[in-house]
Amino acid sequence: MTDAPxxxxxPxxxxxxxxxAFGGLIAVDGVSISVQRGEIFGLIxxxxxxxxxxxxxxxxxxxxxxxxxxxxxxxTTRLPPYRIAERGIGRTFQNIRLFGELxxxxxxxxxxxxxxxxxxxxxxxxxxxxxxEERATRQQAMQLIDxxxxxxxxxxxxxxxxxxxxxxxxxxRALALEPRLLLLDEPAAGMNTREKQALSDFIxxxxxxxxxxxxxIEHHMPLVMGLCDRIAVMNFGQLIAIGVPAAVQRNPAVIExxxxxxxxxxx
Amino acid sequence: xxxxxxLQQILNGLAIGSVFALFALGYTLVFSILRVINxxxxxxxxxxxxxxxxxxxxxxxxxxxxxNAQLPFGLPFPVALVLGNILAxxxxxxxxxxxxxxxxxxxxxPLLALVSSLGVAVVIVNLIQYLVGAELYTFPxxxxxxxxxxxxxxxxxxxxxxxxxxxxxxxxxxxxxxxxTLFINRTKxxxxxxxxxxxxxxxxxxxxxxxKLILLTFFLSGFxxxxxxxxxxxxxxxSGPYFGIAFGLKGLAVIILxxxxxxxxxxxxxxxxxxxxxxxxxxxxxYKEAVAFAFLFIALLIRPQGLLGRxxxxxx
Numbered sequence: 001m002t003d004a005p006x007x008x009x010x011p012x013x014x015x016x017x018x019x020x021a022f023g024g025l026i027a028v029d030g031v032s033i034s035v036q037r038g039e040i041f042g043l044i045x046x047x048x049x050x051x052x053x054x055x056x057x058x059x060x061x062x063x064x065x066x067x068x069x070x071x072x073x074x075x076t077t078r079l080p081p082y083r084i085a086e087r088g089i090g091r092t093f094q095n096i097r098l099f100g101e102l103x104x105x106x107x108x109x110x111x112x113x114x115x116x117x118x119x120x121x122x123x124x125x126x127x128x129x130x131x132x133e134e135r136a137t138r139q140q141a142m143q144l145i146d147x148x149x150x151x152x153x154x155x156x157x158x159x160x161x162x163x164x165x166x167x168x169x170x171x172x173r174a175l176a177l178e179p180r181l182l183l184l185d186e187p188a189a190g191m192n193t194r195e196k197q198a199l200s201d202f203i204x205x206x207x208x209x210x211x212x213x214x215x216x217i218e219h220h221m222p223l224v225m226g227l228c229d230r231i232a233v234m235n236f237g238q239l240i241a242i243g244v245p246a247a248v249q250r251n252p253a254v255i256e257x258x259x260x261x262x263x264x265x266x267x
Numbered sequence: 268x269x270x271x272x273x274l275q276q277i278l279n280g281l282a283i284g285s286v287f288a289l290f291a292l293g294y295t296l297v298f299s300i301l302r303v304i305n306x307x308x309x310x311x312x313x314x315x316x317x318x319x320x321x322x323x324x325x326x327x328x329x330x331x332x333x334x335n336a337q338l339p340f341g342l343p344f345p346v347a348l349v350l351g352n353i354l355a356x357x358x359x360x361x362x363x364x365x366x367x368x369x370x371x372x373x374x375x376x377p378l379l380a381l382v383s384s385l386g387v388a389v390v391i392v393n394l395i396q397y398l399v400g401a402e403l404y405t406f407p408x409x410x411x412x413x414x415x416x417x418x419x420x421x422x423x424x425x426x427x428x429x430x431x432x433x434x435x436x437x438x439x440x441x442x443x444x445x446x447x448t449l450f451i452n453r454t455k456x457x458x459x460x461x462x463x464x465x466x467x468x469x470x471x472x473x474x475x476x477x478x479k480l481i482l483l484t485f486f487l488s489g490f491x492x493x494x495x496x497x498x499x500x501x502x503x504x505x506s507g508p509y510f511g512i513a514f515g516l517k518g519l520a521v522i523i524l525x526x527x528x529x530x531x532x533x534x535x536x537x538x539x540x541x542x543x544x545x546x547x548x549x550x551x552x553x554y555k556e557a558v559a560f561a562f563l564f565i566a567l568l569i570r571p572q573g574l575l576g577r578x579x580x581x582x583x
Contacts, residue, residue, distance in 0.1 A: 059472055085474035097469045099462045109455070110462045114474030118455060134455060177474060 012037040012213045018067030027053040029237035040214045042228035049234040051217045055183050060084040086114045090179030092170045094186045100159025107158045108141035111176030144172045184216045200227050271425045276545045282433035284541020285440035290495035291521035291533040293488035299464040299528040300484050303377040306384040307362050308492050309515025310391035311355050315493020316500035319351030330400025344410045352493035359489025360482050362387050395508040404505040432502040520563045526576020
């Protein structure tokens with residue numbers, strides 16, 4: 001079903017005992033996870049389990065109260081978001097956060113910001129090097145846009161695209177960063193079954209083509225089970241299970257957490 | 268009103284209106300990124316004029332710490348205009364670091380930044396008074412070199428005289444406005460600025476160092492404001508440390524009329540208020556300000572989001 005990922009011994013991302021509380025509410029409670037290079041790693045759990053908060057901690061938006069994070073062996077715990085992005089972690093959002101006023105092309109080019117070198121002065125003066133770089137950036141961005149079939153809409157406002165296209169554009173914008181780790185927060189939300197299948201294929205293709213590692217938060221179980229190499233389950237901020245899909249599915253604690261929501265049983 | 272007078276007034280209106288636009292853009296740039304009005308902008312407007320005046324070799328008066336001070340050289344006006352207002356831009360960067368960034372880092376309400384910037388304005392005004400006194404300074408007559416004092420756009424029988432300073436106001440403002448528009452719409456950094464203005468968090472997650480861009484925004488804002496101050500100072504005079512404060516109020520009227528945070532709005536708003544003022548008949552010229560603000564009220568009753576502002580719907 002999945003292409004065999006190239007797993008290596010050292011994890012690309014590891015969190016050790018990460019804890020974060022909002023006031024009295026402990027959103028993430030002592031979570032330790034290691035994500036292996038090349039895998040598609042699912043992060044599931046009921047609403048409010050702390051999945052998005054964990055993403056926010058991994059990308060530097062929130063500094064955890066306790067615990068440490070490592071990306072490719074280097075600590076990232078207190079780095080600002082832009083530094084973490086530079087190191088190679090890209091992400092998308094549960095509620096789409098494209099720059100609606102910018103064009104499709106500009107959105108993707110913004111994703112390449114850290115991968116280009118021209119600065120204010122060279123850009124303003126239109127120095128040849130800056131212009132050549134601008135052209136190259138534009139070309140690379142257009143290739144990515146072509147992948148999701150939006151070439152003829154490259155110059156329209158991103159906010160005017162239909163929902164499904166916005167979701168794909170957001171993934172492509174994250175890819176423009178040339179990440180080695182991609183965090184996808186509910187990428188299939190609001191899609192129909194056919195779109196979900198297409199998205200699942202797209203994610204796998206992208207992983208193989210760019211040799212990415214992907215962590216995906218998703219509620220739609222068939223998609224998660226079919227796509228992920230391993231799955232971690234969170235409930236009330238804690239990690240309650242981790243393993244290959246089939247094993248996680250039989251885990252009593254997981255079934256308990258999902259009791260009442262038939263989602264998990266309905267495959 | 269005959270045609271020549273009408274033309275004359277339109278030209279006057281466009282000249283002063285383009286300076287209003289330039290000045291108001293300084294507010295707009297900072298507002299669109301930080302969602303706060305930077306009240307120190309009016310003081311930077313004043314500073315730009317003083318810096319340029321000093322760099323052209325202008326002498327200071329008998330009061331203040333720098334009484335009778337004068338640079339040993341005098342730069343030509345265009346060079347002094349650029350250098351003096353780079354200094355104004357650097358000052359604005361310093362203001363961001365001292366009065367805005369520390370508050371932002373602590374997650375303070377934007378209202379606090381507004382008050383803090385008002386404090387900076389007061390400090391700058393007092394500092395100017397302390398250093399060079401409250402005198403009025405006029406740029407020397409030879410500021411524009413060999414250019415004639417006025418140009419006739421009409422015929423010998425129906426002259427339409429436009430003062431050279433007004434033409435310079437208009438041309439310089441236009442050049443700066445076009446350069447800024449190209450920078451914001453066409454360059455990588457400009458695109459990043461627009462991205463930050465729309466969603467700072469996402470921009471940071473895409474690897475954009477937003478603090479650096481905010482600093483750049485303040486530089487641009489100070490540079491634009493300083494140029495506006497210099498152009499007004501060179502056209503009339505630098506009326507003293509409070510030079511920019513009345514102008515500051517008008518700048519606010521311009522951005523609100525045009526639509527908060529809208530760049531084309533600031534330009535249209537500036538030109539509209541400039542034109543409205545220039546049509547105030549001579550005998551009522553003392554009420555010019557009232558006309559500008561009355562115009563603002565009426566426009567806002569019809570379009571509360573400003574002329575080019577977009578009615579924003581945000582998630583609650």
